[in-house]
Amino acid sequence: MLMQVDRQSAVWSGMPVAEPVLEVRGLRISFPTRHDTVNAVSDVSFSIRKGEILGVVGESGAGKSMTGLATLGLLEPPGHISAGQIFLGGQRIDNLPDRQMEKIRGRRIGAIFQDPLTSLHPLFTVGAQLVETIRLHLRLTRAQAKRRAVDLLKEVGIPAPEDRVNDYPHQFSGGMRQRVVIALALAAEPELIIADEPTTALDVSVQAQIMALLRRLCDDRGAAVMLVTHDMGVIAETADRVAVLYAGRVIEIGSVEEITRAPKHPYTSGLMGSIPPLQGRVPRLMQIDGAMPRPDAIPAGCPFNPRCAKAGPRCLSDLPPLVEIAGTRAACWLYSGGVN
Amino acid sequence: MASLDVALSVKGLTKKFDISAPFLNRIVERKPKRYLCAVDDISFEVPKGGCVSLVGESGCGKSTVARLVVGLYAPTGGAVEFGDHRDGNALSVQMIFQDPYSSLNPRWRVRDIVAEPIRELNLREGEAAINARVDELLRVVGLSPKDGTKFPHEFSGGQRQRISIARALGGEPTFLVCDEPTSALDVSVQAQILNLMRDLQDKLGLTYLFISHDLSVVRHMSDRIAVMYLGRIVEDAPTEALFDEPLHPYTRLLLDTIPNLEAPKRARDAAAGEVPSPIDPPSGCTFHPRCPLANARCKAERPAILSVGDGRRVACHAVEEGRG
Ligand SMILES: Nc1ncnc2c1ncn2[C@@H]1O[C@H](COP(=O)(O)OP(=O)(O)OP(=O)(O)O)[C@@H](O)[C@H]1O
Ligand SMILES: Nc1ncnc2c1ncn2[C@@H]1O[C@H](COP(=O)(O)OP(=O)(O)OP(=O)(O)O)[C@@H](O)[C@H]1O
Ligand code: SF4
Ligand code: SF4
Ligand SMILES: [Mg+2]
Ligand SMILES: [Mg+2]
Numbered sequence: 200m201l202m203q204v205d206r207q208s209a210v211w212s213g214m215p216v217a218e219p220v221l222e223v224r225g226l227r228i229s230f231p232t233r234h235d236t237v238n239a240v241s242d243v244s245f246s247i248r249k250g251e252i253l254g255v256v257g258e259s260g261a262g263k264s265m266t267g268l269a270t271l272g273l274l275e276p277p278g279h280i281s282a283g284q285i286f287l288g289g290q291r292i293d294n295l296p297d298r299q300m301e302k303i304r305g306r307r308i309g310a311i312f313q314d315p316l317t318s319l320h321p322l323f324t325v326g327a328q329l330v331e332t333i334r335l336h337l338r339l340t341r342a343q344a345k346r347r348a349v350d351l352l353k354e355v356g357i358p359a360p361e362d363r364v365n366d367y368p369h370q371f372s373g374g375m376r377q378r379v380v381i382a383l384a385l386a387a388e389p390e391l392i393i394a395d396e397p398t399t400a401l402d403v404s405v406q407a408q409i410m411a412l413l414r415r416l417c418d419d420r421g422a423a424v425m426l427v428t429h430d431m432g433v434i435a436e437t438a439d440r441v442a443v444l445y446a447g448r449v450i451e452i453g454s455v456e457e458i459t460r461a462p463k464h465p466y467t468s469g470l471m472g473s474i475p476p477l478q479g480r481v482p483r484l485m486q487i488d489g490a491m492p493r494p495d496a497i498p499a500g501c502p503f504n505p506r507c508a509k510a511g512p513r514c515l516s517d518l519p520p521l522v523e524i525a526g527t528r529a530a531c532w533l534y535s536g537g538v539n
Numbered sequence: 540m541a542s543l544d545v546a547l548s549v550k551g552l553t554k555k556f557d558i559s560a561p562f563l564n565r566i567v568e569r570k571p572k573r574y575l576c577a578v579d580d581i582s583f584e585v586p587k588g589g590c591v592s593l594v595g596e597s598g599c600g601k602s603t604v605a606r607l608v609v610g611l612y613a614p615t616g617g618a619v620e621f622g623d624h625r626d627g628n629a630l631s632v633q634m635i636f637q638d639p640y641s642s643l644n645p646r647w648r649v650r651d652i653v654a655e656p657i658r659e660l661n662l663r664e665g666e667a668a669i670n671a672r673v674d675e676l677l678r679v680v681g682l683s684p685k686d687g688t689k690f691p692h693e694f695s696g697g698q699r700q701r702i703s704i705a706r707a708l709g710g711e712p713t714f715l716v717c718d719e720p721t722s723a724l725d726v727s728v729q730a731q732i733l734n735l736m737r738d739l740q741d742k743l744g745l746t747y748l749f750i751s752h753d754l755s756v757v758r759h760m761s762d763r764i765a766v767m768y769l770g771r772i773v774e775d776a777p778t779e780a781l782f783d784e785p786l787h788p789y790t791r792l793l794l795d796t797i798p799n800l801e802a803p804k805r806a807r808d809a810a811a812g813e814v815p816s817p818i819d820p821p822s823g824c825t826f827h828p829r830c831p832l833a834n835a836r837c838k839a840e841r842p843a844i845l846s847v848g849d850g851r852r853v854a855c856h857a858v859e860e861g862r863g
Contacts, residue, residue: 258725259696373597374813402596403752405813407796429725432755432798459800471800473730475759477782478801483737484730484759490695491725 218289219246220390220423221270225283228265228274228447230494237494239265239278240447244521247391247423252414254438254455255427256470258491261444263427267393269293270425271310272300288390306336309384309422313396315376318383319368325352325379326364329386336387351382355412374405381412388420395427410437431474435459443467446492446502453527463529466503501532511538544622546630546714546746547585547608551617554578554603558818575818577603579770580617582844585714587622590740590747592757594793595767596814601750604767605718608748609634621714630746631660633712635703637719642703643691649702650687653677656710676705680735697728704735708743718750733760754797758782766790769817769825772844776851786853786863788830824856832857 228240240262247253255263268274270285272295285293287307292300304310312318320328329348333339339347345364352360355378368376377397384392394413398406414437417424426438434441435455442452443464451464462468472485489506498504501514513532521530532538559565559572578600585591593601606612608619609632621630633656636642643652653673656662663669674684680701691699700720707715717736721729733756739745751757757764758778765775766789774787785791812829815821824842827833836856844854857863 258727372813402814403754404596404792404796407798410798430798431726432800435800435803436798455803459803470727473727474800475733475755476801477755477758477797477799481759483734486730486734487727488731490697490728 219248219286220288221425222246222286223266223270223283224286226266226269226280226285227282228262228269228278229281230278232495236281238281238447239494240269243283243444243447243449245442245449245452247425249390249423250417250421251440252417252424252426252438254434254441255425255444256429256431256434256441257444258429260491260493262447263429263444264395266444267310267395267425267427270391271304271308271393272297273304305332305389306387307389307391309387309389309392311377311380311384311392311394311397313399315373315380315400316368318380319376321368324365324367325371325382329364329383332383332386347386348382351385352379354385354416355379355382356408357382374401374408377401377405377409378412381409381416385416385420390422392417392422392424393427394424396429397426398433399428399430406433413437431459431471443470446497447494448502448530449521450503450531451527451529452521457526461525463524463527463534464503464531465507465509465533467529469506501530509533509538513538544587545584546587546589546622547748548620548622549584549604549608549617550582550620552578552581552604552607552614552619553616554600554607554612555615573818576770576820577817578607581765581767581770581772582617583765583772583775585746585748586762587746588740588744589763590749590761591763591765592749592751592761593765593767594750594752594754594757596752596793598814598817599767600770601752601767602718605634605716605748605750608632609716630713631710632714632716633707633710634716634718635700635707635720637722640691640696640699640723643699643706645691647690648687649677649682649689649691649694652691652702653687653705653709656706660710662709662711672709673705676708679708679739680705681731695728696724697731700724700728700732701735704732704739708739712745714746714748716748716750719752720749721756722751722753729756736760754793766793769814769820771825771854772852773826773854774852775844777849780849780851786847786851786858787855788832788857788863789826792829824854832863 224244226240226243227238229236229238243266257263269280280293284291292303326348329351330344333344333347349360349364352364357363357375357378371379398409410433413424428434438455441455441458442449445466451467462471469485469487475484487506500516501519504510504514519530519532520535521528522535524534554577555574556577558575560570593604595601607614650673653676654669657669657672663672673687677684677686682701721732749760761778764778764781765772768789774790785794815828821828823839824837827837842854842856844852845859846852
């Protein structure tokens with residue numbers, strides 16, 4: 200009963216009981232260029248617990264996909280992790296050799312990308328692909344694996360899975376294909392699922408189905424999910440917590456309720472205000488002028504300062520730290536000593 | 540000819556695409572000719588100075604309607620009629636496309652891209668006048684005349700969409716067809732473009748036919764909404780009425796599936812089903828396989844689109860029979 204003793208001492212010492220499934224600490228991702236290096240992601244930290252969905256939002260180029268790819272060990276060179284650590288279930292994984300990382304992918308981390316076709320081989324039936332993935336990671340006979348493949352297809356909501364298991368990817372619609380990809384990602388019961396814009400290519404009605412499926416799988420199986428999307432509405436409906444990325448940094452992180460109801464960082468409030476409301480009517484949308492800087496042109500001080508209506512002199516020179524404010528954390532001088 | 544206050548009147552518009560196998564294969568494999576009916580007998584009007592939106596899931600025919608309206612496709616049946624402009628001349632139409640990347644010629648400078656319709660339509664005499672007009676247009680869309688010397692790749696997605704709008708405005712249109720103008724953009728940039736489009740409507744008295752699959756964007760922009768399903772309009776109503784009281788079961792499904800920031804429906808059970816193939820659409824009401832109200836009549840008989848008062852039209856047996 201070592202386990203119990205551990206829990207006891209954890210409670211006693213005031214530590215959180217459950218270790219996070221994923222913990223990212225001070226992650227920096229760099230790309231060498233001809234003259235120097237640019238950082239696509241800087242000092243990103245977050246954790247995801249069992250059964251929790253962390254939404255990651257931000258504009259195009261904010262570093263969402265890079266963060267997911269780094270966790271999967273799939274950064275394309277010359278891009279690389281230049282600082283920080285990534286822990287999966289307490290084990291450090293960012294410094295593992297490729298061969299070991301390959302075993303972790305699929306087995307312990309499942310990935311779902313935007314385009315289902317990139318994850319599926321066109322020339323094999325979905326059943327064959329599921330069986331191969333299952334047998335790669337789990338000790339099962341071919342017959343057992345096939346049965347499991349059918350169960351998985353059923354679980355992700357594919358009608359008549361016994362028949363569909365013999366079909367090829369092109370015989371499925373876009374939404375059904377994404378379900379197959381989710382089945383593949385789940386094949387080995389991973390503890391972490393990274394879903395990068397899993398429904399961007401799909402219709403709203405199908406998107407709603409896929410999100411409900413992700414939510415249910417997360418609740419039933421206790422997987423931790425990192426859900427990358429640019430859609431705040433999707434986050435509000437699906438995620439438990441949300442991390443807002445801007446120019447490669449987490450500028451606000453906290454519970455979904457808190458951030459959608461009362462965003463703290465000026466960028467987050469701007470983002471919320473620029474979404475056309477479904478209730479009531481506004482003559483004009485709130486507008487954040489300008490665009491997010493590219494990684495090679497991030498201004499000194501707060502990276503949001505050229506677009507921020509509240510910026511003061513301090514914002515132009517000093518980078519604001521991420522500080523706790525009423526249930527969320529935000530990186531803005533307004534909350535840590537003022538902008539002057 | 541359409542009535543005085545009508546900018547666009549579409550009547551019985553139909554577009555069939557020939558999707559047969561190549562001629563030889565057809566002979567060898569003894570396959571018949573096959574057609575896909577992308578737009579099937581639709582009618583609607585856009586009032587002058589108004590904004591009418593087409594919504595619906597991927598493949599329902601929105602872009603095909605847009606292309607038929609601007610004349611990029613010839614209709615298989617029906618008619619597209621534009622009303623007269625105030626000065627008695629025909630309305631001029633321009634189109635803004637979804638993808639601000641592929642719709643701009645990468646080898647042309649922005650100045651030449653924006654000047655193209657001005658030159659083509661002979662709207663200004665001489666280089667000086669054309670240049671002055673281009674500067675003015677760049678300013679209207681929130682860019683600077685200096686940007687004219689750059690190439691499209693030097694701009695962000697939102698800026699490129701501004702260039703497309705400047706080019707479209709160069710043709711001095713009174714009617715703009717916008718096919719998903721903000722779908723490729725981030726929400727903060729989308730807000731800039733939607734605000735710009737609203738400002739231009741007020742300032743220049745533009746009329747919009749707006750296409751989007753994002754219902755919150757559509758609600759923000761339009762006075763009227765036509766909901767399409769598999770090539771047909773199934774419901775057509777003033778915006779507020781449609782959102783307050785959707786009548787067609789498909790409209791209800793669509794509204795039900797929008798993620799709602801203000802009132803997240805965390806526990807909602809997502810509606811089942813997907814759009815069937817338009818190549819071989821279901822019989823009767825094509826929505827019947829997904830419809831909770833479907834009955835035998837729905838499977839056999841296609842519902843006609845009928846007026847139900849208050850400027851609304853619906854194509855549904857259940858609504859007509861009062862069991863909606
Ligand atoms: N090979 C590369 N060399 C240099 N910079 C790169 C490279 N690949 C990506 N980047 C930069 O890294 C940043 C982060 O990219 P990332 O793909 O994570 O963005 P994202 O938040 O996922 O955006 P999107 O919403 O468009 O998918 C971008 O600004 C991008 O320009
Ligand atoms: N040139 C073409 N040849 C054959 N079929 C076509 C052609 N263009 C469109 N289609 C088909 O017509 C139907 C309607 O297409 P359309 O592009 O109008 O849909 P849409 O509503 O704009 O969809 P989306 O939201 O994906 O843009 C689709 O089934 C499509 O595959
Ligand atoms: S730190 Fe300054 S510039 Fe940055 S968001 Fe806060 S107020 Fe704006
Ligand atoms: S006609 Fe019948 S199947 Fe079609 S929407 Fe109405 S009730 Fe449903
Ligand atoms: Mg990405
Ligand atoms: Mg389209």
